[in-house]
Amino acid sequence: MVAVLKPGVTQQQIDNLTAWFKSKGLDVHISVGQYHTILGLIGDTSKIDIELLEGLDMIESVKRITEPFKSANRKFHPDDTCVEIADGIRIGGGHFQLIAGPCSVESPEQILGIAESVKASGASILRGGAFKPRTSPYDFQGLRAEGIELLLEAKKRTGMPIITEIMNQNHLPLFEEVDIIQVGARNMQNFELLKELGMTRKPILLKRGLANTLKELLMSAEYIMAGGNNKVILCERGIRTFETYTRNTLDLSAIPMLRELTHLPIVIDPSHATGIARLVKPMALAAAAAGADGIMIEVHNDPQSALCDGAQSLTPDQFRDVAEKVRKIREVVAQ
Numbered sequence: 496m497v498a499v500l501k502p503g504v505t506q507q508q509i510d511n512l513t514a515w516f517k518s519k520g521l522d523v524h525i526s527v528g529q530y531h532t533i534l535g536l537i538g539d540t541s542k543i544d545i546e547l548l549e550g551l552d553m554i555e556s557v558k559r560i561t562e563p564f565k566s567a568n569r570k571f572h573p574d575d576t577c578v579e580i581a582d583g584i585r586i587g588g589g590h591f592q593l594i595a596g597p598c599s600v601e602s603p604e605q606i607l608g609i610a611e612s613v614k615a616s617g618a619s620i621l622r623g624g625a626f627k628p629r630t631s632p633y634d635f636q637g638l639r640a641e642g643i644e645l646l647l648e649a650k651k652r653t654g655m656p657i658i659t660e661i662m663n664q665n666h667l668p669l670f671e672e673v674d675i676i677q678v679g680a681r682n683m684q685n686f687e688l689l690k691e692l693g694m695t696r697k698p699i700l701l702k703r704g705l706a707n708t709l710k711e712l713l714m715s716a717e718y719i720m721a722g723g724n725n726k727v728i729l730c731e732r733g734i735r736t737f738e739t740y741t742r743n744t745l746d747l748s749a750i751p752m753l754r755e756l757t758h759l760p761i762v763i764d765p766s767h768a769t770g771i772a773r774l775v776k777p778m779a780l781a782a783a784a785a786g787a788d789g790i791m792i793e794v795h796n797d798p799q800s801a802l803c804d805g806a807q808s809l810t811p812d813q814f815r816d817v818a819e820k821v822r823k824i825r826e827v828v829a830q
């Protein structure tokens with residue numbers, strides 16, 4: 496971190512500030528120029544409140560050299576993280592997975608039928624919402640605990656690991672046999688929930704909030720990792736912009752940008768990003784080409800009667816086509 500002092504600062508002020516930085520465990524490198532004195536702060540500055548410093552009369556500007564996220568930062572962990580989901584199923588570090596399933600678990604026949612068909616098409620992880628964060632309290636809220644039971648039944652029958660969303664840390668006991676716990680976009684900054692998930696050793700798929708920056712996403716990942724759980728998978732699912740033709744705007748540049756910033760695996764969700772079934776395939780192919788470690792797609796056996804997100808759900812046949820083309824794109828990109 497570098498602090499530029501205002502012209503005319505006295506030696507006494509510089510000494511006081513230097514002593515304060517040293518009391519925080521930092522080394523201070525002082526560089527005196529013709530007009531400005533610059534303090535270079537060496538050490539762990541992650542706990543320094545940059546706004547507090549900027550508010551001091553004697554300080555002109557402050558700049559961080561190192562990002563405030565440590566555990567998620569590629570600088571301190573150059574190799575890609577590979578998260579083990581189940582026997583032989585990994586995400587990251589060259590391992591790619593297709594995650595598919597309905598927005599919500601609706602019935603035993605529905606979830607099992609979809610699980611079998613997406614598995615046959617090449618999906619390796621089954622998704623399905625049990626606790627649903629809906630914008631309206633009058634919309635279908637999910638089958639809740641019963642939904643998780645049905646997912647576990649589908650897991651037992653198909654052998655597919657499952658991913659489902661948690662909304663409240665009090666529900667954690669229900670997630671004991673869930674393979675990946677999803678934190679939805681609306682809960683990305685539910686810090687108490689993130690801290691609790693940091694205490695588990697479960698893979699966590701952390702979705703980017705609808706109006707959050709990549710830095711905020713990484714800081715949320717940091718919350719989970721600070722508790723000792725390094726199995727974090729990041730998910731870009733579209734952000735809110737002024738565009739209204741699509742549900743959200745899929746920020747595909749998040750893939751190469753996050754790749755530079757972090758070692759964590761990156762999954763793309765083209766279903767929630769676009770909200771329109773016919774846009775899912777082109778965006779899934781683009782995500783594969785841009786180097787995503789996984790793609791998560793909503794699939795429903797009867798999208799028109801889906802209790803949630805029918806408009807963006809693919810039929811099993813459409814999913815088979817997307818899965819096949821994604822495989823081809825990945826082969827081409829790997830050449």
Ligand SMILES: [Mn+2]
Nearest residue numbers: 598793803804
């Ligand atoms: Mn959905």
